[in-house]
Amino acid sequence: MKKPPPKPPKLAESFLQWYCRPEILEILQGDLHELYYRRVDEIGLTRARLYYFRDVLDNCRPFAWGATRSSSSNPKDMFINYLISAWRNISKRKQFSFINVMGLSIGMAACLLILQYVNHQKSYDNFHSDLDRLYRLNLGMSNTGDSEIIYRATNHPAAGLALKKDYPQIEEIARMVDVAIFMGSSVLSYEPDGGTALTFYEESMYVADPALLSIFAFPMLKGDPESALNHEDNIVITESLAKKYFGNEEPLGKTLALNGQINLTVTGILKDLPKNTHLDLTALFSSQVFSDGINNAWIWPEFHTYVKLIPGVDALEVEDQLDGFVNQYLGDIMREFGIKEGMNLQAVKDIHLQGNLLKEVKETGNQKIVSFLILIAFMILLIAWINFINLSTSRSIERASEVGIRKVVGAGKGNIIIQFLTESAVMNGMAIGFAFLLVLLVSPYFNRIAGEEIITGTWLRQIWAESSTWKAVLLLFLGGTFLAGLYPAFVLSSFQPIKTIKGHIYQAGRKIHFRHVMVVFQFVVGLSMITGTAIVFKQLSFMRNQELGFNMDQLLIVKAPSIFDSTTVDRTRLFRERLLQHSQVQQVSFSSDIPGHNIQNINTIKRKEESIEEGFFATYQNTDEYYFSTYEIELIAGREFSEDIQTDTRAIILNEKAVGMLGFNSPEEALGQEVSIKLIGWDDLKVIGVAKNIHNQSLAHGQLPIVFFNRGGFNFDYLNIRLNTEDLHRTVAMVEEAYNEIFPRNPVEHFFLNDYFDKQYQADRKFGRVFSLFAALAILVACLGLFGLASYISSLRTKETGIRKVLGASTTQIFALLAKQFLWLILVATLVGIPLIWWGGNQWLSNYAYRVKLNVWVFVLPVLSFFLITALIVFWQSSKAALVDPVQSLRTE
Amino acid sequence: MKILGSFEELVLLAVGSLRDQAYGVAVKDLLTEKGGKTPSIGALHSALHRLEDKGMLDSWIGGATSERGGRRKKYYSLTPEGKKALQDAHDVRAKLSINIQGLKLG
Numbered sequence: 001m002k003k004p005p006p007k008p009p010k011l012a013e014s015f016l017q018w019y020c021r022p023e024i025l026e027i028l029q030g031d032l033h034e035l036y037y038r039r040v041d042e043i044g045l046t047r048a049r050l051y052y053f054r055d056v057l058d059n060c061r062p063f064a065w066g067a068t069r070s071s072s073s074n075p076k077d078m079f080i081n082y083l084i085s086a087w088r089n090i091s092k093r094k095q096f097s098f099i100n101v102m103g104l105s106i107g108m109a110a111c112l113l114i115l116q117y118v119n120h121q122k123s124y125d126n127f128h129s130d131l132d133r134l135y136r137l138n139l140g141m142s143n144t145g146d147s148e149i150i151y152r153a154t155n156h157p158a159a160g161l162a163l164k165k166d167y168p169q170i171e172e173i174a175r176m177v178d179v180a181i182f183m184g185s186s187v188l189s190y191e192p193d194g195g196t197a198l199t200f201y202e203e204s205m206y207v208a209d210p211a212l213l214s215i216f217a218f219p220m221l222k223g224d225p226e227s228a229l230n231h232e233d234n235i236v237i238t239e240s241l242a243k244k245y246f247g248n249e250e251p252l253g254k255t256l257a258l259n260g261q262i263n264l265t266v267t268g269i270l271k272d273l274p275k276n277t278h279l280d281l282t283a284l285f286s287s288q289v290f291s292d293g294i295n296n297a298w299i300w301p302e303f304h305t306y307v308k309l310i311p312g313v314d315a316l317e318v319e320d321q322l323d324g325f326v327n328q329y330l331g332d333i334m335r336e337f338g339i340k341e342g343m344n345l346q347a348v349k350d351i352h353l354q355g356n357l358l359k360e361v362k363e364t365g366n367q368k369i370v371s372f373l374i375l376i377a378f379m380i381l382l383i384a385w386i387n388f389i390n391l392s393t394s395r396s397i398e399r400a401s402e403v404g405i406r407k408v409v410g411a412g413k414g415n416i417i418i419q420f421l422t423e424s425a426v427m428n429g430m431a432i433g434f435a436f437l438l439v440l441l442v443s444p445y446f447n448r449i450a451g452e453e454i455i456t457g458t459w460l461r462q463i464w465a466e467s468s469t470w471k472a473v474l475l476l477f478l479g480g481t482f483l484a485g486l487y488p489a490f491v492l493s494s495f496q497p498i499k500t501i502k503g504h505i506y507q508a509g510r511k512i513h514f515r516h517v518m519v520v521f522q523f524v525v526g527l528s529m530i531t532g533t534a535i536v537f538k539q540l541s542f543m544r545n546q547e548l549g550f551n552m553d554q555l556l557i558v559k560a561p562s563i564f565d566s567t568t569v570d571r572t573r574l575f576r577e578r579l580l581q582h583s584q585v586q587q588v589s590f591s592s593d594i595p596g597h598n599i600q601n602i603n604t605i606k607r608k609e610e611s612i613e614e615g616f617f618a619t620y621q622n623t624d625e626y627y628f629s630t631y632e633i634e635l636i637a638g639r640e641f642s643e644d645i646q647t648d649t650r651a652i653i654l655n656e657k658a659v660g661m662l663g664f665n666s667p668e669e670a671l672g673q674e675v676s677i678k679l680i681g682w683d684d685l686k687v688i689g690v691a692k693n694i695h696n697q698s699l700a701h702g703q704l705p706i707v708f709f710n711r712g713g714f715n716f717d718y719l720n721i722r723l724n725t726e727d728l729h730r731t732v733a734m735v736e737e738a739y740n741e742i743f744p745r746n747p748v749e750h751f752f753l754n755d756y757f758d759k760q761y762q763a764d765r766k767f768g769r770v771f772s773l774f775a776a777l778a779i780l781v782a783c784l785g786l787f788g789l790a791s792y793i794s795s796l797r798t799k800e801t802g803i804r805k806v807l808g809a810s811t812t813q814i815f816a817l818l819a820k821q822f823l824w825l826i827l828v829a830t831l832v833g834i835p836l837i838w839w840g841g842n843q844w845l846s847n848y849a850y851r852v853k854l855n856v857w858v859f860v861l862p863v864l865s866f867f868l869i870t871a872l873i874v875f876w877q878s879s880k881a882a883l884v885d886p887v888q889s890l891r892t893e
Numbered sequence: 894m895k896i897l898g899s900f901e902e903l904v905l906l907a908v909g910s911l912r913d914q915a916y917g918v919a920v921k922d923l924l925t926e927k928g929g930k931t932p933s934i935g936a937l938h939s940a941l942h943r944l945e946d947k948g949m950l951d952s953w954i955g956g957a958t959s960e961r962g963g964r965r966k967k968y969y970s971l972t973p974e975g976k977k978a979l980q981d982a983h984d985v986r987a988k989l990s991i992n993i994q995g996l997k998l999g
Binding site: 024026027028029030031032033034035055057058059060061063064 | 916917918921933934935936938939942943954960961962964965966967
């Protein structure tokens with residue numbers, strides 16, 4: 001017998017079955033099969049199959065479509081019905097809906113806040129034209145022996161010029177150097193005709209190449225960007241600086257004096273820089289003041305160097321050639337000083353989040369924190385979605401008969417799913433609305449703790465104006481609707497009508513539900529966030545309460561005079577004597593640096609007899625004879641500098657760390673030995689004393705080797721005044737008065753060292769506050785969910801508790817029974833959470849050189865409070881069931 | 894008078910001439926053979942349904958046979974209205990063609 005030919009293609013068959021209405025399927029399929037089998041004989045199997053596909057597609061016309069669907073239920077009417085029944089269900093169970101919508105909207109609000117924060121962080125420097133061609137030439141340095149290369153945002157003065165000369169791929173370069181570094185100090189003064197002089201310390205003033213104005217193209221309100229910096233006495237200032245000195249007068253052409261010596265003519269007014277750039281400028285001086293010596297120098301890496309590439313040039317290609325470039329120009333210097341240098345190009349748009357090098361213009365952001373916040377936002381949203389899923393599925397009994405009836409009346413599974421998704425969409429829509437309100441409500445607080453204007457008045461408009469943000473909002477809505485709505489929709493739609501109407505549908509049972517897993521997850525996240533916050537604040541207080549090795553209390557710092565002349569050295573002596581006449585002043589000293597200030601001077605030191613390769617980087621600072629007694633730093637060997645000993649200008653005091661790194665076995669052994677600081681050409685510095693280690697930076701950093709020296713003359717930037725007084729206010733006024741008298745024309749600027757030192761922890765504090773805000777939100781949402789679940793479950797067990805009570809159970813036993821399952825979940829969550837938190841906490845702490853030890857106690861309070869909150873919520877909710885008269889609960893049906 | 898599309902007219906003619914053997918594939922075969930063109934099966938089914946909706950065709954479901962995997966056939970026949978529509982269409986052509994020399998329409 002002839003083998004029957006293969007059947008028509010399956011895919012086409014199922015497509016046909018899918019679109020074709022059942023009444024005509026048989027007829028249509030019959031005709032198509034008849035044609036198919038005939039064609040198999042006539043033209044072969046392959047072509048017959050192809051024709052079959054074509055015929056199926058060809059028949060996919062309105063006459064064949066599922067008429068039952070469109071005729072018996074009008075989709076538009078059904079949709080309206082879904083909306084109505086969604087609304088009825090929402091308004092019928094107000095508590096449930098409130099918890100759901102509130103939870104969702106808090107989660108969404110957290111996301112929106114973080115989204116805005118992240119957008120703000122990413123907006124840094126993205127407004128420059130030709131952004132993709134702008135790079136910064138960074139310089140890395142290390143000792144030959146050291147493997148770690150320390151990168152800095154600044155480069156040698158000659159580097160940019162040489163790069164432009166040698167590489168045709170470079171369109172333009174611009175350098176800028178901090179005036180305070182270039183000129184030693186930065187005081188501007190303006191003497192109006194017949195008025196009193198205005199004199200201020202100014203920060204963020206730079207000597208810059210004229211090309212800087214064209215590379216970054218910051219808008220200029222007055223003056224010509226092409227020529228504004230062409231002469232060495234030109235100065236371009238910002239709008240607000242102009243206002244400060246000239247009020248409403250025309251600023252162009254006015255004369256400003258730098259440090260009381262150099263007169264400059266204002267040739268341009270820059271619009272104030274926006275906050276979201278890594279740059280911070282108040283005034284630009286012309287680089288015409290650079291001598292040839294500076295322009296050819298390969299030894300003063302203080303110049304921010306920006307590079308604009310020719311269009312179409314790949315930065316990596318240029319970067320590949322930088323090793324050769326460095327060797328060509330710096331080879332000799334590297335060999336002579338035993339250091340290694342390297343350069344890289346960093347895209348300007350990446351500086352804010354990925355920079356954080358030495359000598360950044362201003363504090364940069366932190367990519368890690370941004371990613372961490374995104375994770376947290378997602379976690380909070382997840383908690384809210386889990387609430388939604390849990391509450392919706394736990395209410396399935398109530399909804400089961402509704403589903404049953406709908407199915408009996410003719411709804412398919414798909415209809416039920418669409419119905420529940422509609423309900424989910426309505427709730428998510430309401431939640432989005434509330435989320436916007438919430439964001440606006442908390443925005444002042446959020447801006448304050450973030451320290452920046454992140455949510456502005458036009459925030460709502462901004463969201464719709466930008467496609468990335470409104471898409472995110474849409475995603476929140478759709479994600480909530482589908483991710484949180486789909487599971488309950490599937491669970492509810494799969495009920496079998498007969499069973500649900502008869503009432504067997506769901507038994508609480510003892511088996512582990514998906515719901516329990518989700519509750520455990522919520523608890524773990526909540527617990528991690530509370531404990532995480534606790535760890536952050538613990539570490540902060542740990543750092544702030546450590547012994548620093550010097551006394552910060554009542555230590556007043558005054559900036560040293562910047563306008564000086566031949567009499568300044570004598571005046572400083574006079575100032576010191578004048579202050580010491582007051583009993584409130586204990587000691588006064590001068591120094592080139594203060595603790596808490598970014599490390600300014602790093603240099604290679606070594607023992608005199610060692611080779612250069614054995615040197616290492618140390619910081620050094622100039623101090624006078626009274627420095628150690630003013631700071632109350634303990635000397636463990638040798639002596640302080642002395643005015644009476646002439647040779648002390650070639651003497652140094654080391655700290656323990658430096659002594660150890662130089663290879664001395666004891667502080668005493670170091671005394672009398674000779675040390676050299678090669679880079680500044682000091683070869684035979686005699687060690688006369690060893691000081692205890694001090695933390696001159698935040699405790700996030702390790703202690704550094706420090707060299708103190710005393711070169712005489714006046715090379716100091718700070719006056720350190722140790723006070724001992726009840727009345728700080730009057731003492732400070734006294735100091736100011738003395739300063740003004742002795743250093744006339746110099747503005748007086750002062751602060752207390754403990755405030756200044758504490759600023760280093762600002763970023764950590766900010767992080768702690770932001771973290772605790774979101775931790776609070778996460779816990780709030782989790783508690784809302786717990787509340788809803790507990791209330792629902794206890795209401796389910798009303799009858800059971802009634803019977804138990806009738807049979808003699810006490811109220812306490814009932815509570816225990818109801819609370820047990822939740823407490824059990826917390827226990828599991830604690831066991832899962834602790835190792836996680838332990839690991840995460842230690843990860844975070846590893847960023848700090850000095851850190852708290854995590855111990856069990858970190859967890860005790862959060863876990864206990866979690867237990868307590870849960871117990872309270874469950875207690876509150878179950879009291880309804882436990883306290884009610886059994887007669888009542890049993891009578892109701 | 895109902896207007897017939899030219900393909901509908903052909904389908905009606907084919908159904909009529911097949912008498913009680915007019916089901917989908919048969920109509921298609923006849924049109925291929927006599928009508929000089931091969932209609933697509935989708936277009937044919939669609940036309941059959943449309944003509945039935947207009948009342949020009951009647952239909953009945955045949956008995957199950959061993960052919961086509963036991964699937965039944967749907968047979969069509971002309972209704973009086975269908976016949977009238979064919980007649981009308983023919984008359985219009987005749988009237989219009991009368992003055993065309995060398996053209997003879999029955």
